[in-house]
Structure formats: C-alpha cells, structure tokens
Amino acid sequence: MLHGREPELVRLVVLVEDARDGAAGSVLVRGEPGVGKSALLAVVVSDRVRDRLIEETGGNPLALVELPTGLSSAHLDGTEPLPPQLMLTTGVERVFLDRSRCLTGPAQTFMLVAAADDTGRLVAALARR
Known part of the structure; x- marks a missing residue:
C-alpha cells in the first residue's frame, strides 16, 4: 500500500x-x-x-x-x-498567501468573496455555469 x-x-x-x-x-x-x-x-x-x-x-x-x-x-x-x-499552521497559511499573491487582483477578490461565503451558494452558482 x-x-x-x-x-x-x-x-x-x-x-x-x-x-x-x-x-x-x-x-x-x-x-x-x-x-x-x-x-x-x-x-x-x-x-x-x-x-x-x-x-x-x-x-x-x-x-x-x-x-x-x-x-x-x-x-x-x-x-x-x-x-x-x-487550527491552520503557519506553514499552510504561508503557502496559501504565497500562492494568493501570484493571482491577479480580480482573482484575489474572488478568492476573498468565496472564502467569506459560508453558505456554499457562490460555489454552487459557479458550478452551474
């Protein structure tokens, strides 16, 4: 295995x-x-x-x-x-932050909105597209 x-x-x-x-x-x-x-x-x-x-x-x-x-x-x-x-460790936070900084401004905004949406509606709406 x-x-x-x-x-x-x-x-x-x-x-x-x-x-x-x-x-x-x-x-x-x-x-x-x-x-x-x-x-x-x-x-x-x-x-x-x-x-x-x-x-x-x-x-x-x-x-x-x-x-x-x-x-x-x-x-x-x-x-x-x-x-x-x-709890997230600083290693996970650091990797996520490093990767997020490489995104365009609109992509960073989208990620922030998606993270703040605890209903799952945003993800569901995007999946229907």
Missing part, C-alpha cells in the same frame, strides 16, 4: 515526533488520487483522527501533513478528543 513512499513515510514520522517535542516543520506529500497519500497519514494517527483530518482538509495534501503537527500525541492516537476547531 505504501510502496515507493518509504522516504516520505520516514520524513512524516520524524516530523510528527519532532512536533510532539515542540519543533515546527513540514513535508509535502503529492501524487495522483489513490497512490497512498492518505495511507501515509494513517501510519501516525488513529483511524478516527485520520478520517476527521481528511474530511476537514478535503484531502489537501499540504493540510494533511501540516494539521497533525499542531496536535498532541494523545490527540493523534485517539486517546483525547480532537479540538472542536482544527
């Missing part, structure tokens, strides 16, 4: 262990759907925690790697409940 992902697995395990000791860090896990990105996360967190992280991140590989670094080992192994609101 994780064939060919050994270097990423080692990096992820080290990253999570370092995070448990208070260090910050990140790793990018990329690949086509179905190649094992979520399986990597399952190695270091409980199934329930993994499922919630995947749900809340929409499967975003960067967020899947970054969010667990802000959780305690008790959160990750499922012995303590996850906080009601999972």
Whole structure:
C-alpha cells in the first residue's frame, strides 16, 4: 500500500515526533488520487483522527501533513478528543498567501468573496455555469 513512499513515510514520522517535542516543520506529500497519500497519514494517527483530518482538509495534501503537527500525541492516537476547531499552521497559511499573491487582483477578490461565503451558494452558482 505504501510502496515507493518509504522516504516520505520516514520524513512524516520524524516530523510528527519532532512536533510532539515542540519543533515546527513540514513535508509535502503529492501524487495522483489513490497512490497512498492518505495511507501515509494513517501510519501516525488513529483511524478516527485520520478520517476527521481528511474530511476537514478535503484531502489537501499540504493540510494533511501540516494539521497533525499542531496536535498532541494523545490527540493523534485517539486517546483525547480532537479540538472542536482544527487550527491552520503557519506553514499552510504561508503557502496559501504565497500562492494568493501570484493571482491577479480580480482573482484575489474572488478568492476573498468565496472564502467569506459560508453558505456554499457562490460555489454552487459557479458550478452551474
């Protein structure tokens, strides 16, 4: 299931262990759907925690790697409940900001409006176009 992902697995395990000791860090896990990105996360967190992280991140590989670094080992192994609101790490915020700055002014405005729309109507309207 994780064939060919050994270097990423080692990096992820080290990253999570370092995070448990208070260090910050990140790793990018990329690949086509179905190649094992979520399986990597399952190695270091409980199934329930993994499922919630995947749900809340929409499967975003960067967020899947970054969010667990802000959780305690008790959160990750499922012995303590996850906080009601999972917080973005500075790594996710930095990458998003860097990418947003590359967008045109109108695209940045659209992203801001889309982010502020918690009803989902904007996305639904655009999908109908």
